[in-house]
Amino acid sequence: MPLTKDIHLDRQPPDLKAYESGGGYEGLRKALRSMTPAEIVEEVKASNLKGRGGAGFPTGVKWSFMPKDAAGPKYLVANADEMEPGTFKDRFLLEGNPHQLLEGMMIAAYAMQVNVAYVFLRGEYKRAAQTISRAIAELYAAQYLGKDIVGSGYSLEIRLHLSAGRYMCGEETGLLNALEGKRANPRAKPPFPPVSGLWGKPTTVNNVETLCNVPHIISNGATWFKGLSRSKDGGTKLYGASGKVRRPGLWELPMGVTVREILEEHAGGMREGLRFRGLLPGGASTDFLTEEHLDVPMDFTEVQKAGSRMGTGTMIVLDDRTCPVGMLWNLEHFFAQESCGWCTPCWSGLGWIERILNAMEEGRGEPGDIEKLTFQTKFLAPGNTFCALAPGAAEPLQSGLKYFRDDFERHIREKRCPWRSM
Amino acid sequence: MPVEIDVTTVYIEDRPYPMDPEQNLLHQCLSAGFNLPYFCWHPALGSVGACRQCAVKQFKDEHDKHGRIVMACMTPASDGTRISIKDSEAAAFRAGIIEGMMLNHPHDCPVCDEGGECHLQDMTVMTGHDYRRYRFEKRTFRNQYLGPFLNHEMNRCIQCYRCVRFYREYAGGADFNSFALRNLVYFGRDKDGVLENEFAGNLVEVCPTGVFTDATLKRHYTRKWDLEFSPSICTQCSLGCNISIGKRYDTLRRVVNRYNGEVNGYFLCDRGRFGYEFVNSERRIRQSRLRTEAIGPDAAKRHLRDLVASNPGVIGIGSPRASLESNFALRALVGPDRFYAGIPSSELELLRLMLDILRSGPAGTPSLREVESSDAVLVLGEDVMNVAPRMALSLRQSVRQQPIEIAKRLHVALWQDHGVREVLQDAKGPFFIATSSATRLDDIATECCRGAPDDVARVGYAIARALHSSSPEPQDLADNQRAFVESVTNAFKMAKRPLVISGASYRNIGIIRAAANVSRVLPGATLSFITPECNSFGLAFLTGTSLEAAIKAKPTAAIVIENDLYRRLPAPEVDSFFSQCAHVVVLDHLENRTTTRAELVLSTATFAEADGTLVNNECRAQRFFGVFPPSETIRQSWQWLGEWENLDRVIADMSGGVPGLSGIAQAAPSAAFRMSGAKVPREPHRWSGRTAVLANITVDEPKPPVDLNSPLSFSMEGNPDQPPAALIPFFWSPGWNSAQATNKFQEEIAGPLRGGDPGVRLIEAGQGEGIPMASRAAESDEDARLSAPNRDRQGADAFNGALFASVPSAFQPRENEWLIIPLFHIFGSDELSRAAPAVAQLFPDPYLALNADDAAKFGAEASVMGRNLPVRVTPGLPQGVAGLPSGLPPLEGIMLPAWSGISRI
Amino acid sequence: MLSPEEQREIEAELPHYPTKQAVSIDAMKIVQKHRGWVSDEALEDIGKFLGMSTSDLDGVATFYNLIFRKPVGRHVVYICDSVSCWIMGATSISDRLTARCGARLGESTADGRFTLLPIVCLGACDHAPVMMVDDDLHLDLEPAKAEDILDRYK
Numbered sequence A: 001m002p003l004t005k006d007i008h009l010d011r012q013p014p015d016l017k018a019y020e021s022g023g024g025y026e027g028l029r030k031a032l033r034s035m036t037p038a039e040i041v042e043e044v045k046a047s048n049l050k051g052r053g054g055a056g057f058p059t060g061v062k063w064s065f066m067p068k069d070a071a072g073p074k075y076l077v078a079n080a081d082e083m084e085p086g087t088f089k090d091r092f093l094l095e096g097n098p099h100q101l102l103e104g105m106m107i108a109a110y111a112m113q114v115n116v117a118y119v120f121l122r123g124e125y126k127r128a129a130q131t132i133s134r135a136i137a138e139l140y141a142a143q144y145l146g147k148d149i150v151g152s153g154y155s156l157e158i159r160l161h162l163s164a165g166r167y168m169c170g171e172e173t174g175l176l177n178a179l180e181g182k183r184a185n186p187r188a189k190p191p192f193p194p195v196s197g198l199w200g201k202p203t204t205v206n207n208v209e210t211l212c213n214v215p216h217i218i219s220n221g222a223t224w225f226k227g228l229s230r231s232k233d234g235g236t237k238l239y240g241a242s243g244k245v246r247r248p249g250l251w252e253l254p255m256g257v258t259v260r261e262i263l264e265e266h267a268g269g270m271r272e273g274l275r276f277r278g279l280l281p282g283g284a285s286t287d288f289l290t291e292e293h294l295d296v297p298m299d300f301t302e303v304q305k306a307g308s309r310m311g312t313g314t315m316i317v318l319d320d321r322t323c324p325v326g327m328l329w330n331l332e333h334f335f336a337q338e339s340c341g342w343c344t345p346c347w348s349g350l351g352w353i354e355r356i357l358n359a360m361e362e363g364r365g366e367p368g369d370i371e372k373l374t375f376q377t378k379f380l381a382p383g384n385t386f387c388a389l390a391p392g393a394a395e396p397l398q399s400g401l402k403y404f405r406d407d408f409e410r411h412i413r414e415k416r417c418p419w420r421s422m
Numbered sequence B: 001m002p003v004e005i006d007v008t009t010v011y012i013e014d015r016p017y018p019m020d021p022e023q024n025l026l027h028q029c030l031s032a033g034f035n036l037p038y039f040c041w042h043p044a045l046g047s048v049g050a051c052r053q054c055a056v057k058q059f060k061d062e063h064d065k066h067g068r069i070v071m072a073c074m075t076p077a078s079d080g081t082r083i084s085i086k087d088s089e090a091a092a093f094r095a096g097i098i099e100g101m102m103l104n105h106p107h108d109c110p111v112c113d114e115g116g117e118c119h120l121q122d123m124t125v126m127t128g129h130d131y132r133r134y135r136f137e138k139r140t141f142r143n144q145y146l147g148p149f150l151n152h153e154m155n156r157c158i159q160c161y162r163c164v165r166f167y168r169e170y171a172g173g174a175d176f177n178s179f180a181l182r183n184l185v186y187f188g189r190d191k192d193g194v195l196e197n198e199f200a201g202n203l204v205e206v207c208p209t210g211v212f213t214d215a216t217l218k219r220h221y222t223r224k225w226d227l228e229f230s231p232s233i234c235t236q237c238s239l240g241c242n243i244s245i246g247k248r249y250d251t252l253r254r255v256v257n258r259y260n261g262e263v264n265g266y267f268l269c270d271r272g273r274f275g276y277e278f279v280n281s282e283r284r285i286r287q288s289r290l291r292t293e294a295i296g297p298d299a300a301k302r303h304l305r306d307l308v309a310s311n312p313g314v315i316g317i318g319s320p321r322a323s324l325e326s327n328f329a330l331r332a333l334v335g336p337d338r339f340y341a342g343i344p345s346s347e348l349e350l351l352r353l354m355l356d357i358l359r360s361g362p363a364g365t366p367s368l369r370e371v372e373s374s375d376a377v378l379v380l381g382e383d384v385m386n387v388a389p390r391m392a393l394s395l396r397q398s399v400r401q402q403p404i405e406i407a408k409r410l411h412v413a414l415w416q417d418h419g420v421r422e423v424l425q426d427a428k429g430p431f432f433i434a435t436s437s438a439t440r441l442d443d444i445a446t447e448c449c450r451g452a453p454d455d456v457a458r459v460g461y462a463i464a465r466a467l468h469s470s471s472p473e474p475q476d477l478a479d480n481q482r483a484f485v486e487s488v489t490n491a492f493k494m495a496k497r498p499l500v501i502s503g504a505s506y507r508n509i510g511i512i513r514a515a516a517n518v519s520r521v522l523p524g525a526t527l528s529f530i531t532p533e534c535n536s537f538g539l540a541f542l543t544g545t546s547l548e549a550a551i552k553a554k555p556t557a558a559i560v561i562e563n564d565l566y567r568r569l570p571a572p573e574v575d576s577f578f579s580q581c582a583h584v585v586v587l588d589h590l591e592n593r594t595t596t597r598a599e600l601v602l603s604t605a606t607f608a609e610a611d612g613t614l615v616n617n618e619c620r621a622q623r624f625f626g627v628f629p630p631s632e633t634i635r636q637s638w639q640w641l642g643e644w645e646n647l648d649r650v651i652a653d654m655s656g657g658v659p660g661l662s663g664i665a666q667a668a669p670s671a672a673f674r675m676s677g678a679k680v681p682r683e684p685h686r687w688s689g690r691t692a693v694l695a696n697i698t699v700d701e702p703k704p705p706v707d708l709n710s711p712l713s714f715s716m717e718g719n720p721d722q723p724p725a726a727l728i729p730f731f732w733s734p735g736w737n738s739a740q741a742t743n744k745f746q747e748e749i750a751g752p753l754r755g756g757d758p759g760v761r762l763i764e765a766g767q768g769e770g771i772p773m774a775s776r777a778a779e780s781d782e783d784a785r786l787s788a789p790n791r792d793r794q795g796a797d798a799f800n801g802a803l804f805a806s807v808p809s810a811f812q813p814r815e816n817e818w819l820i821i822p823l824f825h826i827f828g829s830d831e832l833s834r835a836a837p838a839v840a841q842l843f844p845d846p847y848l849a850l851n852a853d854d855a856a857k858f859g860a861e862a863s864v865m866g867r868n869l870p871v872r873v874t875p876g877l878p879q880g881v882a883g884l885p886s887g888l889p890p891l892e893g894i895m896l897p898a899w900s901g902i903s904r905i
Numbered sequence C: 001m002l003s004p005e006e007q008r009e010i011e012a013e014l015p016h017y018p019t020k021q022a023v024s025i026d027a028m029k030i031v032q033k034h035r036g037w038v039s040d041e042a043l044e045d046i047g048k049f050l051g052m053s054t055s056d057l058d059g060v061a062t063f064y065n066l067i068f069r070k071p072v073g074r075h076v077v078y079i080c081d082s083v084s085c086w087i088m089g090a091t092s093i094s095d096r097l098t099a100r101c102g103a104r105l106g107e108s109t110a111d112g113r114f115t116l117l118p119i120v121c122l123g124a125c126d127h128a129p130v131m132m133v134d135d136d137l138h139l140d141l142e143p144a145k146a147e148d149i150l151d152r153y154k
């Protein structure tokens, strides 16, 4: 499994030497020596690599939007803001093998003829900050970064930026504002970042996991990469499970393994005495899947067909002793806190949703509350707001209302949370 | 000018409408007359898609039955677009937005100053949201002290971001921002304090609800529907912004913007908005007096007539702050030969020169809208922000003109405000300032060049020379000057719509000539002169004889209108004039030093009680109408001075009798104008208390006062339809009670008012011949003679558009003397707003400005021209130049620039 | 006044970005690293250093949750309150710690030793519940264990 083969969390991450001895920077050399930027973009397109940040946009296509002849600087940003609740995959990659990310960035940067790249790292990821900055320093020392990299004539600077914290910083245009030292409200699109991104210049933002795949695609080819997958989306994927399962964890598996396989084989099924009720397949902003969906393959297309999204691929599992209303209150509290305050449906709607769920949990739910919540989920639908935070917040709620309606009704009827006295 | 624009067809509720593809759907729906609610969008600020209020349903084609919700303000009006406003899902969504905004909005409409003209109220009614479903506690904020102009009530905020967009992005303020996030976004300063930006008052109208309200109005609060309004013109600088003034009982309550697409657009400056309170001042002269005795109006008038009859040598002294009509009435009374401008020759000469220059062209003079669309600007010798503030706001937009081409190239729609701002970043188009000290626009300037006034002129000449070899060449420029000249020249050569701004601030003829030369050698250039007062140009149309000439004439009797001569000339000169003049009649509205010297004081109308015409800095004649009915004891100057039946008669006499003024009748419809036989009501139709207003005096409802001077009525009776643009007393339309009702009065959103923006230009662009370049060089010798220092007026009048040739020599600092120049203050330099308590709070104390080196020689205080003043270090002042704040007591009447020693105390 | 060290660190960030404003967040974090929090005065000083108004900076500061505009204790305890930790009992952790510290979330202990803060998902959901004390991540918590951990921070 390419992404994780060199990661051993009980050891220090591979330094430049160790990384190179395992074949590291071969992809970069190959790219710089024997491929044109356009060929790299084509290779990545052919690999069917889809963005691992959650939206699943084809990476090669995204890169091809970058103008080829624009004057002035262009930028690449590795989105290492990982703040989606229930998601813990990028931290693993950052702490476990920083050079893999940096090599991916370098190839991507070369493919788009970018000369400055940033790693936008979540402020709380202290260890990752160390591993990344150490690795960058190693690269500069070895003249892998700076002017004229490995004699190719191509120059690249990579900088680490530590965020001051906000979920919005992960949204790609909010991130651009954050990196410019502004409030992280997202930007209007169009213009899209490849037209006007950082400081008004063409910019591409990619997720950490996305970029980590790139060296392997270049080293081994698109066909090999597609072959790793069990689905149309290429490659492997870091899948995770948290909640009351026997073995919570993170695994690199072929793209398209089923939900059941992850839940039962890798996570070991539910803990003793608990029953499975549902799960959010890819972080807080995805719709619940239930028993009936266990055989859905985890890829971008199939999970969508089942009415949810693969998102980050790290599932949060709900058991039968945990209150779904409480869980949704927790989720919506998060979204309400993190709303940047730009769009009315988001800043007003999420605050209201949170209060209703809180009231239900505390025995103050009222008839009509379910209808209000339902209205709000429509209110927050895609297209109604500027960015995907609000529709993302609506996803667990709308599916929760569908699958756990009895629980909501009981809260209102019994004027208490039935799980609290259990 | 016919401009070719593409037209596309957009289908609204399945009916086709022709639309401008360069615009968004919201703009176009409103232009087409639809009621589509919105908050964050503003016609001058563009779209940012924050509030999500303007949602409509968009359909792929006529078969699409589902459609999807889009924000009209963020959707281009492209060909074949099909939308529905009525669609039930879209309507429900819009009602939901209001509901969301109302979660935390206090239910305080009855005690909110915005009530009755609140866009939020209007939109709430429009969307039909009428029932509260939210049962939780509301959030509460602490409010801030923001200075004397604005109240802050953050609990009412609906997070539309208009305030911060206007304040920071449009007006360039830095001391105001959005703080925090989610449903707790706070708009204010980082701590309590006076808002620094000169346009903060616009927040009153920009905020769609009652977060920012007019603090001066609050002290004498009246609802919009209970105010009586008149269309008026701001008298506090030379730009002539259109204002709507509101009164109730005997006080003027407030000033709001009156949209004029060519002049002020949507915004005013704070002096113009808040300076009105002098009208209510304790210092008002409400009763005429003979020496110390109050006398009735008939007796007063008789006395004036007798005095004129028995003093054949009586002279008249006019005023740049009085209307054309009042000045003309005085001129008619005393005869043109004995009518003098109430300003010193140093100012009058310049005004007349400016008019000559504008008349002879070829450069036209731009309206503020045209200033805004200029793509390269040179300011010569003017502190625009402090002298003509609203123009500074236009200049802030003009620096976007060149960079905006980048946005066009990247196909970012220009209405997409934040998209454009991201693309432009900090890019600013060419904007150059040459002045003697720092100005409030330096932050957007490409380059600034500081020098004494003569050096500013020389730099101007050098630019003209660099652009065209027939303009004279100043010798021995300093390196920094040469670099500046080169930058300006390069920028101007590339520009499509270059603009030169100059004026009379430094009373320096060289600066004006240099500006003229630049404008003349630069194809396509416009030239804007800033004049000192609201009717400076009007006065210059009427007379060519200065105040000094009046004094020199040693008259035995003089009539002074609306003019405190002690602000014009040094006190000893004015004193001696008055002491040798046996009979002095003064017509004015506020007590001042001049009124104390009068034998007869006639209580005179302010702009709020008067009707008349003012000529602004672009030679646009604009009519203002009083909001107070005629009073027993107060008359307009022209009414005191003559026997005209009404204003139209004065205008008729004047336009026939004074060259250049023949067009002024067209500034507004005459008093005889009627709409379907009825007058235009000054009072909204919901004006209340009509039968009770005078109940403490009589229970009979008196007949409304008659207005002989205008087609406006002093009542709620009249034709409720939209009047011609010059007569709009207030903006209101069914369902649109706030200032946003302006939408309904425009031909197109943000375009001209229906029937054309009001005002007539007395000098049209490029009227003059614009002598061919080749022949100019040949004439330059003669021109040098013409513009030699002591040339007479005849010579100047004969000036025909050639290039000026006499370059001043470089400024030479003196050993123990400084050249004292005037420095201007938006709050403080103007005469009348001194009597407005809110504005007065922001006056600086008098000071002596010196550069850091010179200041170090004197310590904290110094003595200059017989006064001890605190020393203020002022950046930019050249070596050997000092400054005094203009017009600020006790420094008024000092003629600047002047040389003076400065001594230690 | 910014200390020479703070100035040096901020200056070192400048070449990483094309505009000074881009350094605003780094600058505030640098000052916070040295002083624990960012005071009004510090904000003004940073503003002068970067050519930004205090309102500019404070607008940024108040947007982000890792910039403290109030003093904090010697140790900042971030208790993850996101969904996986919540399922795994994060509430019992914060209940125990707030009781033990006599301070609610968002408050500091009377002796200035700890500030307790809720934090969103720390990306260690497979070891929930978790917390971070200063720079150290602590996994697989139980109430008693969490309390013991606090004892180690003096």
Ligand SMILES: Cc1cc2nc3c(=O)[nH]c(=O)nc-3n(C[C@H](O)[C@H](O)[C@H](O)COP(=O)(O)O)c2cc1C
Binding pocket: A050, A051, A052, A053, A054, A055, A056, A057, A059, A062, A079, A080, A081, A082, A083, A084, A167, A168, A169, A170, A171, A172, A173, A205, A206, A207, A208, A210, A211, A387, A388, A389
């Ligand atoms: C509110 C919000 C938060 C997001 N947070 C992240 C994040 O932390 N990391 C990330 O890679 N993508 C995040 N995304 C997705 C990004 O906007 C963007 O799609 C992604 O970085 C693109 O990278 P990819 O194409 O490689 O997936 C977020 C999106 C939204 C709407």
Ligand code: SF4
Binding pocket: A168, A185, A186, A338, A339, A340, A341, A342, A343, A344, A346, A347, A385, A386, A387, A388, A389, A390, A391
């Ligand atoms: S959806 Fe929410 S988070 Fe996204 S831009 Fe709008 S207000 Fe901000």
Ligand code: FES
Binding pocket: B026, B037, B038, B039, B040, B041, B048, B049, B050, B051, B052, B053, B054, B055, B071, B072, B073, B074
């Ligand atoms: S007016 Fe369109 S979103 Fe605010």
